Amino acid sequence: MTAIRTREEERLPAPALRLDRAAEPPRAAVVLLHGGRADALEPPPQLNLPGARMRPFARAIARATIDDDVVLGAVRYRHRGWNGVRSDAAQDALRALDELALLTGPVPVVLVGHSMGGRAALRAASHPLVEAVVGLAPWCPDGEPVEHLAGKRIVLVHGDRDRVTDPRGSWELAARARAAGAESCALRLPGGDHAMLRRAGAWHALTTRLVTGLLRLGPLPPTVAERFDDLGPSDVPSLDGG
Structure with a gap:
């Protein structure tokens, strides 16, 4: 029998969280956020290249955490773009985290976001579940807020051949987050x-190692651990995926 939706149900927004793997009981969670556009009010298309770019990362993280009771999910965007002060992707990320909290309770969460999804992850780090953010070639425009990142752990990774988002935005945001009280580190991925197609294996391996380290399921890359322990200003190290 086909269910008939009420008018009230039709007005409700679709869930913002796509749950890819549950755990019982959950120990932690990882939520992925794909990229998008600066301005676009239409929904992401069904065949969505930014979403496809995150699938190898999801598979690598799933393999690395298969025995650790880690919930895996992704944010569903209502709109393809950030859309100025609306910050639609960040609002969807916060809705997804609220939905996750209902499913898992107060578990530590690591957000992994690429490009616009990196900006959304940094904004959504204000949510009490979020302990850490991994930003992959994140979009970090001038003036992006950082005060809410105090007490969080932030790792931004940017390739030195990026011609879409400026790596200098990552370096500057990481420094400002550090001054605001975050444990933050920015890494340059040569080539x-x-x-994230050039040196794809390095992107996947590094991100997986960062996620497991931030969840305390394994060691962080030594360069990141050193930056977290060093409270003073630091340069931007290059990391060769290990």
Whole structure:
């Protein structure tokens, strides 16, 4: 029998969280956020290249955490773009985290976001579940807020061949987040481009190691651990995916 939706149900927004793997009981969660556009009010298309770019990362993280009771999910965007002060992707990320909290309770969450999704992840780090953010070639425009990142752990990774989002935005935001009280680190991935196709294996391996380290399921890359322990200003190290 086909269910008939009421008018009230039709007005409700679709869930913002796509749950890819549950755990019982959950120990932690990882939520992925794909990229998008600066301005676009239409929904992401069904065949969505930014979403496809995140699938290898999801598979690598799933393999690395298969025995650790880690919930895996992704944010569903209502709109394809950030859309100025609306910050639609960040609002969807916060809705997804609220939905996750109902499913898992107060578990630590690591957000992994690429490009616009990196900006959304940084904004959504204000949510009490979020302990850490991994930003992959994140979009970090001038004046992006950082005060809410105090007490969080932030790792931004940018390829030096990126021609879409400016790596300097990552370096500057990481420094400002550090001054605001975050444990933050920015890494330069030599040869990496915005689409993360150049040196794809290095992107996947590094991100997985960062996620498991931030969840305390394994060691962080030594360069990141050193930056977290060093409270003073630091340069931007290059990391060769290990």
